[in-house]
Amino acid sequence: MENREFFYRRLHSLLGVVPIGIFLIQHLVVNHFAVYGPESFNRAAQFMHDLPFRLMLEILIIFLPIIFHAVLGVYIVFVAKNNVSRYGFFRNWLFYLQRITGIITLVFIVWHVWETRVQIGMGTEELNYGLMENILANPVMFWFYVIGVVSTTFHFANGLWSFLVSWGVTVTPRSQKIATYATLLVFLAVTYIGIRALFAFV
Amino acid sequence: MAEEKLTLIVTRQDSPESPEYEETFKVSYRKNMNIISALMETQKNPVNAKGESVAPIQWESNCLEEVCGACSMVINGEPRQACSTLVDKLEQPIRVAPMATFPVVRDLVVDRSRMFDSLKKVKAWVPIDGTHDIGPGPRMPEKKRQWAYELSKCMTCGVCLEACPNVNSSTDFIGPAALSQVRLFNSHPTGEMNKSERLEALMDDGGISGCGNSQNCVQVCPKGIPLTTSIAALNRDTNIQSFKNFFGSDHAY
Numbered sequence: 001m002e003n004r005e006f007f008y009r010r011l012h013s014l015l016g017v018v019p020i021g022i023f024l025i026q027h028l029v030v031n032h033f034a035v036y037g038p039e040s041f042n043r044a045a046q047f048m049h050d051l052p053f054r055l056m057l058e059i060l061i062i063f064l065p066i067i068f069h070a071v072l073g074v075y076i077v078f079v080a081k082n083n084v085s086r087y088g089f090f091r092n093w094l095f096y097l098q099r100i101t102g103i104i105t106l107v108f109i110v111w112h113v114w115e116t117r118v119q120i121g122m123g124t125e126e127l128n129y130g131l132m133e134n135i136l137a138n139p140v141m142f143w144f145y146v147i148g149v150v151s152t153t154f155h156f157a158n159g160l161w162s163f164l165v166s167w168g169v170t171v172t173p174r175s176q177k178i179a180t181y182a183t184l185l186v187f188l189a190v191t192y193i194g195i196r197a198l199f200a201f202v
Numbered sequence: 203m204a205e206e207k208l209t210l211i212v213t214r215q216d217s218p219e220s221p222e223y224e225e226t227f228k229v230s231y232r233k234n235m236n237i238i239s240a241l242m243e244t245q246k247n248p249v250n251a252k253g254e255s256v257a258p259i260q261w262e263s264n265c266l267e268e269v270c271g272a273c274s275m276v277i278n279g280e281p282r283q284a285c286s287t288l289v290d291k292l293e294q295p296i297r298v299a300p301m302a303t304f305p306v307v308r309d310l311v312v313d314r315s316r317m318f319d320s321l322k323k324v325k326a327w328v329p330i331d332g333t334h335d336i337g338p339g340p341r342m343p344e345k346k347r348q349w350a351y352e353l354s355k356c357m358t359c360g361v362c363l364e365a366c367p368n369v370n371s372s373t374d375f376i377g378p379a380a381l382s383q384v385r386l387f388n389s390h391p392t393g394e395m396n397k398s399e400r401l402e403a404l405m406d407d408g409g410i411s412g413c414g415n416s417q418n419c420v421q422v423c424p425k426g427i428p429l430t431t432s433i434a435a436l437n438r439d440t441n442i443q444s445f446k447n448f449f450g451s452d453h454a455y
């Protein structure tokens with residue numbers, strides 16, 4: 001195919017928001033049911049579990065997009081030569097943080113999928129409030145999850161900002177600045193939902 | 203009154219392959235000196251701070267008024283034009299090094315060929331040559347001319363490429379300068395007639411998709427060119443062009 005790199009990079013940018021970003025928000029909102037008690041969380045988790053064509057949805061909306069985004073993302077991280085020590089501009093720092101949080105998020109997701117979805121799939125664990133309660137009872141894991149969630153929400157919100165630039169939506173410096181504030185609000189809101197759910201398990 | 207001396211620490215290299223080294227020079231201070239005049243002072247009598255006679259420092263410069271782009275170098279860690287960098291405004295000792303993104307030819311002389319190759323790649327010109335007079339072209343709206351003029355100030359100095367984290371030896375990213383030139387020539391009423399050729403050059407490997415939005419380029423550009431605005435505008439244009447190419451359009455010229 002022609003213009004392979006261009007196509008892959010645009011696809012990478014798109015997948016980060018649709019479907020991965022949408023899935024992230026959905027996932028954190030469903031987790032947030034834990035705030036209303038174990039029964040409430042179990043009901044919500046069971047509803048997601050019982051969705052028709054669940055495996056297909058998981059593969060097409062979650063696994064394949066994330067794998068593609070992660071593989072190309074790791075490549076993008078390793079070809080950049082970060083220079084924040086020489087050019088300490090705000091956007092350059094966010095460029096650097098986007099790459100750091102990308103790697104942290106990847107490690108976190110691999111771990112998280114392994115100890116939840118994979119274990120449930122193998123039948124060694126059951127999908128319920130108790131699973132997360134046990135994991136988060138360990139303070140080390142709890143803080144690993146806090147860092148993982150904040151890293152993910154940062155990567156999503158800042159990625160949303162670059163999505164708007166890469167797709168030519170925000171062209172003027174003013175629109176890009178307002179998008180910075182808007183994505184900051186997205187970051188705060190999504191982080192609040194995610195972290196509040198984590199605290200509901202302890 | 204004792205003569206005032208400046209300390210100049212120059213990163214030197216004798217040939218493209220030889221290792222780099224630092225050499226210190228003491229330069230007689232004059233009022234309103236710039237980096238070029240300080241370097242010229244060392245050339246009068248090329249003796250380093252240890253009193254050894256050395257080969258004179260090599261550098262490039264032409265216009266001496268920040269419009270040619272030849273004298274870009276890294277001065278106290280900042281890539282900029284040596285001609286418009288005044289010694290009085292710098293901290294001492296002054297460190298002068300060649301830009302790291304480009305191959306060093308000798309001392310402060312770097313080879314910026316990749317930038318001129320990029321301009322050829324994206325066809326940064328308006329093609330009007332033919333076998334007969336095709337008459338005057340369409341007129342340009344004044345308002346558009348005003349912002350396009352800002353883009354035309356690019357002097358291919360390479361400072362934006364030096365500051366870009368994605369322009370390095372592991373990528374073939376073309377860099378901000380040539381991207382902005384595509385916007386300039388695509389905004390020209392006659393140049394616009396070949397706009398898809400330039401956009402398609404940017405959609406090639408090493409093209410616009412290499413931009414990671416660190417936005418260092420717009421911060422360091424000595425001419426204040428809105429490089430990131432150009433890149434975002436071209437993101438829009440290349441996306442639209444790719445849709446036109448794939449789905450088909452009568453306006454895909």
